[in-house]
Amino acid sequence: MALGEFAPIVPVGLLAAWACCLLIVDLFVPPNRRGITAGLAAMAIVTALVAVVALAGRQVGSPDSMVVGDGSGAFFQAILLVGALFSVALAFDYIRRTGIERGEYYILLLFSLSGMLLLAIASDLVIVFLGLELLSIPLYVLAGFALPKADSEESALKYFLLGAFSSSFLVFGIALAYGSTGTTNLYGIAHQASSGQADMPLLLVASLMVLVSLAFKVAVVPFHMWTPDVYQGAPTSVVAFMTVGSKVAGFAVLLRVLTGAFPALSPYWSQVAVGIAAVTMVWGNVAAVGQASIKRMLAYSSIAHAGYVFMAIPAAAIPTLQSQAYSAALFYLLAYSLTSLGAWGVVLAVEHAQGGGTGIEDYAGLGARRPLLAAAMTVFMLSLTGVPPTVGFVAKFVLFQTVLDARLTGLALIGVLTTLVAAYYYLRVVVNMYMRSGLPDVRSERWLNLTIGAMAVAVVLLGLLPQPILRAAYQVGIASFLP
Amino acid sequence: MLSSFPILSLVTFTPLVGAVIVLLLPRERSNLIRWFALAVGLVTFGLSLVMLGMFDASNPDLQLVERATWIQVGDWTIEYYLGVDGLSVLLVLLTTLLVPISILSAWRAVEERVKEFMAFFLLLAMGMLGVFLALDLFLFYVLWEFTLVPMYFLIGIWGGSRRMYAAVKFFLYTMAGSILMLLAIIWLGLQAGTFSLPDLIARGGIPAGAQFWLFLAFAAAFAIKVPMWPLHSWLPDAHVEAPTAGSVILAGVLLKMGTYGFVRFNLPLFPQASLQLAPWIAALAVIGILYGAAVSYPQRDVKKLVAYSSVSHLGFVMLGVFALNPEGISGGILQMVNHGLSTGALFLLVGMIYERRHTREMDAFGGLWKVMPLYAALTLVVALSSMGLPGLNGFVGEFTILLGAFGSQALGSPWFAGLAALGVILAAVYILHMFQKLFLGPLDKEENKKLADINWREIAVLVPLVILIFWIGLFPSPFFGLMESSVGKLAATFGAAAVAVR
Numbered sequence: 001m002a003l004g005e006f007a008p009i010v011p012v013g014l015l016a017a018w019a020c021c022l023l024i025v026d027l028f029v030p031p032n033r034r035g036i037t038a039g040l041a042a043m044a045i046v047t048a049l050v051a052v053v054a055l056a057g058r059q060v061g062s063p064d065s066m067v068v069g070d071g072s073g074a075f076f077q078a079i080l081l082v083g084a085l086f087s088v089a090l091a092f093d094y095i096r097r098t099g100i101e102r103g104e105y106y107i108l109l110l111f112s113l114s115g116m117l118l119l120a121i122a123s124d125l126v127i128v129f130l131g132l133e134l135l136s137i138p139l140y141v142l143a144g145f146a147l148p149k150a151d152s153e154e155s156a157l158k159y160f161l162l163g164a165f166s167s168s169f170l171v172f173g174i175a176l177a178y179g180s181t182g183t184t185n186l187y188g189i190a191h192q193a194s195s196g197q198a199d200m201p202l203l204l205v206a207s208l209m210v211l212v213s214l215a216f217k218v219a220v221v222p223f224h225m226w227t228p229d230v231y232q233g234a235p236t237s238v239v240a241f242m243t244v245g246s247k248v249a250g251f252a253v254l255l256r257v258l259t260g261a262f263p264a265l266s267p268y269w270s271q272v273a274v275g276i277a278a279v280t281m282v283w284g285n286v287a288a289v290g291q292a293s294i295k296r297m298l299a300y301s302s303i304a305h306a307g308y309v310f311m312a313i314p315a316a317a318i319p320t321l322q323s324q325a326y327s328a329a330l331f332y333l334l335a336y337s338l339t340s341l342g343a344w345g346v347v348l349a350v351e352h353a354q355g356g357g358t359g360i361e362d363y364a365g366l367g368a369r370r371p372l373l374a375a376a377m378t379v380f381m382l383s384l385t386g387v388p389p390t391v392g393f394v395a396k397f398v399l400f401q402t403v404l405d406a407r408l409t410g411l412a413l414i415g416v417l418t419t420l421v422a423a424y425y426y427l428r429v430v431v432n433m434y435m436r437s438g439l440p441d442v443r444s445e446r447w448l449n450l451t452i453g454a455m456a457v458a459v460v461l462l463g464l465l466p467q468p469i470l471r472a473a474y475q476v477g478i479a480s481f482l483p
Numbered sequence: 484m485l486s487s488f489p490i491l492s493l494v495t496f497t498p499l500v501g502a503v504i505v506l507l508l509p510r511e512r513s514n515l516i517r518w519f520a521l522a523v524g525l526v527t528f529g530l531s532l533v534m535l536g537m538f539d540a541s542n543p544d545l546q547l548v549e550r551a552t553w554i555q556v557g558d559w560t561i562e563y564y565l566g567v568d569g570l571s572v573l574l575v576l577l578t579t580l581l582v583p584i585s586i587l588s589a590w591r592a593v594e595e596r597v598k599e600f601m602a603f604f605l606l607l608a609m610g611m612l613g614v615f616l617a618l619d620l621f622l623f624y625v626l627w628e629f630t631l632v633p634m635y636f637l638i639g640i641w642g643g644s645r646r647m648y649a650a651v652k653f654f655l656y657t658m659a660g661s662i663l664m665l666l667a668i669i670w671l672g673l674q675a676g677t678f679s680l681p682d683l684i685a686r687g688g689i690p691a692g693a694q695f696w697l698f699l700a701f702a703a704a705f706a707i708k709v710p711m712w713p714l715h716s717w718l719p720d721a722h723v724e725a726p727t728a729g730s731v732i733l734a735g736v737l738l739k740m741g742t743y744g745f746v747r748f749n750l751p752l753f754p755q756a757s758l759q760l761a762p763w764i765a766a767l768a769v770i771g772i773l774y775g776a777a778v779s780y781p782q783r784d785v786k787k788l789v790a791y792s793s794v795s796h797l798g799f800v801m802l803g804v805f806a807l808n809p810e811g812i813s814g815g816i817l818q819m820v821n822h823g824l825s826t827g828a829l830f831l832l833v834g835m836i837y838e839r840r841h842t843r844e845m846d847a848f849g850g851l852w853k854v855m856p857l858y859a860a861l862t863l864v865v866a867l868s869s870m871g872l873p874g875l876n877g878f879v880g881e882f883t884i885l886l887g888a889f890g891s892q893a894l895g896s897p898w899f900a901g902l903a904a905l906g907v908i909l910a911a912v913y914i915l916h917m918f919q920k921l922f923l924g925p926l927d928k929e930e931n932k933k934l935a936d937i938n939w940r941e942i943a944v945l946v947p948l949v950i951l952i953f954w955i956g957l958f959p960s961p962f963f964g965l966m967e968s969s970v971g972k973l974a975a976t977f978g979a980a981a982v983a984v985r
Contacts (some may be wrong), residue, residue, distance in 0.1 A: 005902045322555065335565075342893045351520075368596075387632065400668050401559075407667075416662040423658055427635075427651055435647050438934040474556050 007055055008069030011048040011077060012117045016042035019110035026103035035099050038092050041106035042085060045113070049081040052117075064185055068123040071476035075253040075330050076120035083244035083337045084113045086451045090345050091237035093445040096355045100146050100235060107243060112138035116249035125174040125184040125210075127251055132170060132217065135249060136163045139242060143234040149355075155233025162226040166216030173209030176202055177261070186261040193264040200264075201234055207262040207269055214257070218250035220310055221280040226304045228291075231299035236351055236358075239295065240344035243302045243335040251309055251333060254324060259316050266315070270317035273310055277415050280307025285421040295358050295420075297425060298340070301384060304422060305336050308399060311415060315406035327477030328402040330471055335383070335395035335462070342455030343380040346373060349443045349452070355443070363429055364438030373442065374433045376456035381426040383459045386419055391462035433462065489549050490534045491565040491664075494575065495612045496570055497527045502605035505598060512815055517590055520601035524583030527608065529577035538572055544970035545618065545681060553622070559676045564619040566681075569747055569969025571615045571812060573962065574739055577823045578615065578949065582608045587944050588831050592727055592762040592838055600641060605727065607633040611736050615743060615897060620678040626662070627704075627740065631657055634729065642724040649724035655675070656717040660707035667700035672754075681683045683749045695916035698756035701749050702764075708741030711801060712771035715794045722790035729832025730786070734793050739819045743802045743877050746812065746973070750804070754976050763803045766807065769902045771798030774832050776909035778946040782857035785836075785843045788917055789829045792869065795906055796822045802903055803884035805928045806894060809974045811887025813966050817844065818880030820962070821955060825869040828948040835941055836921075839934055845917065850926030855936045859922045861945050866918050868952045870910040876955035881907060893977065 022040055029036045056074035088106060095101045137205050142162060144156025163465025181192035181204040192198040212223065221225040231239045237304045258269055284304030291297040309332050314326035350366070351357045367374040383392030396419070403412045432438075462469060502524030508516050537547060543568035567575065570876060593600045610630035617623040631654055639650030661785040675686055689697065707714045717739075722730050750757050775795030782788040800822065803815030824878045835858065836851075838845050852859040868875035871882075888900035927931060937945075955962055 003855060119971055171714060382632065388628050393625070393628070397665070397669065400666065401673060404669050405668065412666055416666055418654060419662055420659050424651070431639065431647050431651065434636065435650070467556070470554065470556050 005065055007257040008067045008073070008121050011051040011056065011081075011122075012114050014051055014112040015026070015048045015110055016115070020045070020097075020108065020286045021109050021113065022103075022107050026107065029351065030101060031311060034096070034103055035092065037106050038088055040159055040414060041110055042088050044110055045081055045085045045088065048117070049078065049085070051079045052081060052443045059430050064158060064188060066127050066185075067121045067126045071119060072256075072326055072330060073121040073252070075473065076248055076333075077478045079248050079330075079334050079337055080113065080120065082244060082265055083248065083341060084109065084241065084356060085236065086341050086345075087241035087244070089447040090240050090341070091448050093443070094348050094448075095145075095235065097443070098146065098235065099353075102155040103146075105114045105142070105145060108142050109140035112136075112142070112245065112449050116245050116358045117414040120252040122256070123186050123268075124184065124254060125177060125189075125261070127463070128257065129170055130166075131175060131249075131253070132167065132213075135246065136167070136217075136478075138248065140237070142241075143230060145238060150469050151193075151233035152235065153233075157229045158226055159234075162216065164211040167211045167287055167296040168213075169216075170213035173206045173213065176206035176209065180206060186257060189261040190263055193262070195269065201267040203262070204265055205257070205267055207265050209253070209270065210257055211269055211272065214250055214254045215276065218247050218306045218309075220276050220306045221283045221303065223283070224280070224306075224391065227303055228296045228373060231302075232295045235293065236269050236344065236348050240341055240348070241342050241343065243349040247302065247306060248333050248337060251306075255313065255316060260311060260321060263317075266317035273317075273326035274408065276412055277307050277310035277313070278302065278411060280310060281414055281418040283310055285418040285425075288425045289421060289424070292360060293358050294350075294360050294363070294429070297360065298343060298347070301422070302427075303345060304418065305340075305384070305456075308396070308415060309336075310406070311403045311411055314408060315402045316412075318406055319408055321402060323397070323474075323477035324405065325477075327398075327470075327473040328399045328475065329374075330473045331466075332395040332399050334469065334473070335391040335459075338455050338458050338462070339380050339383040339390075342376060342459065343384065343450040344451055345448060345455065346377045347382065349373060349445075349448055351443075352441060360428060360432055361438075362440055363432040364436035364440065366432075366438075366440050366442070368435035368437070369440060370442050373452065376452050378430050379456045379459055381429050383463070386422045387424045389460065389463040391466065394466045394470070396462055488537075489512060490530065490537060490651035491547050491567060491817060493773075494527060494530045494534055495565070495609060495616060496580070497530060498523060498605040498608040498612070501527075502602045502609070505602045505605065508598065510598050513594075514598050516585070516601050520545070520921065521583055521586050522779035523605060524579075524586050524608070525674035527612075530581055531576055534567065535572065535576060538567065538965070540569065540965050541968055542568075543972035544568060548762075549620075552648055553619075554584045559672055559678075561621040561678050562619045563622060564679055565616045566618045568615060569966035570816065570973070571743065573820050573964055574615045574743055577610060577739070577820050578608065578611050581731060581827055582833070584852050584944050584947065585731045588834060589726065589728040589941060592834060596640065600637070602640065602652060603636050604632040604732075607637065611740065612733075614740050620671065620680060620683075620748075622678075623680075624668055628658070628661055630737065630740070634733065634798070635861070637729040638721055638725045641729070643728040644724075646724045647721070649720040653721040654719050655716075656707055659983040660714075662898055663700045664704035667697045670697065680748070680752070682885050689753065691759075696772070696884075698749055698753040698760060701752075703745065705741040705749070706767075706983045708744070708792065709738055709797050709801060711767050712798070713767075714792065715771070715775075718794065718907070719787055719790045719973060722793075722830075723784065723786050727830060727837070730790075730830040730834070731827045734789075734830055735823035738793060738797055742804060742815065742819055746803070747802055748818065748870060750807070750812075750973060751976060757805070757807065758893055758977060761807055762899075763862045764805045765802050765888070765899045766892050768798045768801035769899055770800070771795065771977060772903050773909065776906050776913060780909070780913040783845055785845055785917060785921070786830070786833050787843075788913065789826060792910065792913065793822070793826055793843060795910065796826065796869075797907070799881055799884050799903065802888050802899060806884070806887035806891035807974065808891055809889050809967075809970050810883055811891060812881030812974055813963055813970045814880055814885075814887050816966055816970070817955070817959065818884060820876075821876040821880040824948050824955075825865055828945060828952075829869060831867060831944055833947075835937060840930065841939070845920040847928065849923045849924045849928065850922070851931060852922040852933070853926050854932060854934045857942070858937045859872040861937075861949060862922065863918065864949055864952060865945075866914045869955070870914045870924060871907050874956050876952045876959075877961045879955055880963040909911050911938065938960035
């Protein structure tokens with residue numbers, strides 16, 4: 001075993017080690033200077049990002065190792081790290097003014113993040129399980145971070161129970177896969193299956209169980225029930241991190257496991273994925289219409305977007321389209337992460353420290369009172385809808401292109417028609433901001449404004465000039481496949 | 484390659500630069516903002532005249548082309564690709580003319596948030612000009628969808644009492660059609676690896692079955708925008724609630740994006756489907772003509788009447804376009820311009836009386852000729868033009884359309900033209916009815932006795948339109964001359980397609 005095979009794990013290890021050190025360092029940080037912990041956590045993320053970028057482009061690891069360092073893994077990791085960096089910026093002021101500032105916040109975030117990074121490069125089901133738990137357990141704690149608020153505790157408990165439930169599916173699926181093929185390595189499983197040495201019915205059950213457990217993580221219908229409640233109760237800064245992190249990591253591993261380990265079963269899981277994508281897009285969007293709370297609305301919106309990304313999975317089942325589907329999913333997730341982080345940033349700004357300020361009607365008059373903030377929110381809402389010239393449009397364009405290329409015209413039609421429903425509820429926010437009068441009490445803070453501004457600029461800029469990132473996503477998609 | 488002088492980019496993006504500068508101007512200095520926006524509008528108009536000077540009417544192909552790679556990923560390319568030909572040149576000029584006129588009309592009508600109003604207005608201008616000039620389907624779609632956003636805000640913030648409803652309805656209706664078009668655009672791009680319209684046309688070879696569905700997907704977007712009966716129900720709401728300047732642009736230019744879309748995309752890309760579906764579209768157009776006229780008559784609100792009359796007038800345009808012969812198409816294009824001038828002017832006139840009386844109910848007026856003679860005279864000219872009196876522009880357009888429809892092989896029946904001609908008579912009924920209610924009869928309302936006649940600014944708004952109304956009515960050949968060769972080239976494709984169908 002060459003030393004180079006350890007390279008892919010470096011960013012994860014770095015992050016986890018730094019988080020452990022930070023646990024101790026935080027003891028010596030004076031309670032009124034928590035900014036130091038936040039800064040150190042941000043430095044950890046930046047360091048990991050540098051490591052990821054430095055390693056990117058180098059294809060390391062072999063099919064039979066536990067992790068692979070390939071292009072798409074690095075791309076997913078980069079999205080996760082950038083998202084986490086801005087999540088720290090969003091959290092800094094929020095947890096201070098809501099009185100839940102403790103250094104553990106950032107440390108738990110780093111642990112969860114290292115789990116996400118691990119998922120993005122996992123090539124063995126055991127590592128998948130490890131990464132998933134490392135991702136989830138800190139998030140359960142973070143969801144309950146606003147202790148002793150009953151909402152937050154309820155949210156944490158719900159998240160924990162359903163999370164544990166979905167993990168059990170994963171473990172069972174892994175056990176069955178091992179029973180069927182005698183290996184837990186993704187590519188090993190595929191090899192056994194293709195050489196006819198696997199017990200196929202057993203493997204089919206295994207693949208569906210893995211699919212179900214990961215479907216819980218990315219929150220698609222019918223495994224989405226927890227999302228609105230958890231999003232509503234958990235501290236908003238945690239939710240901002242969760243929408244980006246667990247979704248991106250979940251899809252990274254979902255795509256890799258399904259296309260890597262179970263290509264032989266693709267006729268089955270691609271059918272299931274088509275169904276899941278269709279119901280998720282419909283239900284996610286329809287249910288969002290009736291929401292009065294912006295947190296619940298964005299929760300359903302995140303479900304709906306998971307449905308859109310899910311359309312890439314059946315496309316990825318077609319060998320000739322695999323890399324294209326990968327790139328479309330990558331770009332869509334990037335677009336969604338940027339937009340969603342920005343939108344949650346605005347939600348954080350409008351939310352009051354004592355609770356309240358999370359209704360959609362609380363946005364009335366924002367256009368007159370804080371024109372720039374309202375303009376940014378408009379950009380985010382348009383991007384979530386998929387209206388040009390925003391990155392959300394380019395992402396939908398690329399995604400639908402893949403879906404049409406895969407001859408899933410019906411699915412594409414459902415996709416565009418549900419976009420129309422989405423336009424209705426996203427526009428409601430805009431209507432409130434500009435066309436109703438009100439005096440919202442809005443928070444303005446340096447890091448918060450910086451994050452929202454950066455996201456707004458990125459959303460428009462990538463909408464007009466997507467070429468560099470889009471091309472990177474394509475090259476990564478092509479370069480991602482091990483034999 | 485960007486050829487010599489990027490005049491089309493200049494025309495398109497001058498309003499964008501203007502909008503950005505408007506946003507940087509201090510909010511309190513409303514007058515400065517108004518003057519600046521007007522100046523931007525006039526500069527854009529000037530630039531479009533330069534474009535006209537560079538335009539060669541005898542050349543049927545796309546001219547002043549600007550082409551550069553925008554996004555190139557995998558095996559498909561999206562280009563920044565602008566060009567103009569006889570089909571679009573008049574619409575570009577119409578847009579650049581109506582923009583400064585609308586800005587001038589909003590001088591006193593918009594007192595709140597002037598800065599945002601002007602910024603949105605200039606952004607809208609950029610989007611519309613881009614729509615008429617874009618030759619890459621992706622670029623076209625981006626600009627097409629983009630026009631929704633500023634218009635949505637114009638209606639929603641500065642509109643009447645039901646503005647939120649109207650704005651959301653406008654947005655959703657229009658988007659419903661365009662997302663279907665988006666799927667069709669993606670499908671076309673997947674087949675060819677390019678989104679460039681001329682390349683796609685030259686490539687041809689879309690099987691007839693696919694043409695049918697693609698035609699319908701594009702038509703969904705365009706027919707809602709036109710709007711064709713029965714997809715018109717967003718229009719009266721949007722028009723009635725929109726501020727005057729918004730209505731002028733909505734009627735004058737935005738609706739033309741739909742009819743233009745049919746001419747630019749549906750006809751050349753899907754010639755066989757166009758031939759096949761022409762009678763159906765023409766039938767809807769004729770229903771629209773008669774329905775729009777019938778619904779206009781009983782309206783009590785002048786603005787609503789004008790709005791419904793648009794459904795009728797745009798029916799004529801669609802009938803002409805789907806006659807698929809040179810007369811019909813050129814009549815259709817000229818009628819797009821005519822409708823922009825006449826209906827634009829009507830909305831301006833309605834806006835002027837609304838600013839004075841804050842009502843648009845016909846019953847609140849009567850005998851206005853006595854107090855506002857100049858206003859009444861100008862209204863008469865515009866009204867007569869709208870109903871197609873010979874010697875004014877409406878007649879030329881409608882006559883050419885009817886001529887085309889009458890002799891059209893694609894339609895295959897003179898009945899379309901015959902029924903449509905009824906619409907001309909009905910137009911006379913509802914427009915004269917309106918005129919009579921407003922201006923004739925006794926001046927019996929106390930509030931109307933002290934109304935001031937229109938001022939210099941309002942005259943300046945109307946005069947250019949009235950001049951053009953007479954010009955096109957008396958001497959239309961320069962206007963036909965601009966489009967003749969391009970229309971001839973487009974119509975020629977149907978000879979070939981007709982053979983293929985048989």
